[in-house]
Amino acid sequence: MDDAAATHLTETTKEKLRQTVGKIERLEEEKKEVAEQIKEVYAEAKAFGFDVKALRQVIRLRKVDKADREEQEMMLELYLLATGDA
Known part of the structure; x- marks a missing residue:
């Protein structure tokens, strides 16, 4: 996207895009945290002998x-x- 195309975006559209990117980033971080928790549960299971x-x-x-x-x-x-x- 060039500068001319970016200037055609309204402020509302730009803000919605920023919010969407922020939401995706937060969800990716949550996904990473959940994956770490799952890894810990598997480690606990292994410690129990499973x-x-x-x-x-x-x-x-x-x-x-x-x-x-x-x-x-x-x-x-x-x-x-x-x-x-x-």
């Missing part, structure tokens, strides 16, 4: 609809059988 890799898989699977998950598992089983790995 298998973190399995725990991550459980979390991932719980996000998937049960019917979709069952379909994925059936497809995986079929592929494993077809490749002789089951």
Whole structure:
């Protein structure tokens, strides 16, 4: 965007843009903080003796609809059988 285009923005539009950028920056910071908290919870789980890799898989699977998950598992089983790995 050149200077001529920027001068065509109204003050209201410029302020809305600044607010939007500020909001995104705040949310990115919150996301970073939440990610750190999740990392700490996984560390606690590991300290309790839980298998973190399995725990991550459980979390991932719980996000998937049960019917979709069952379909994925059936497809995986079929592929494993077809490749002789089951």
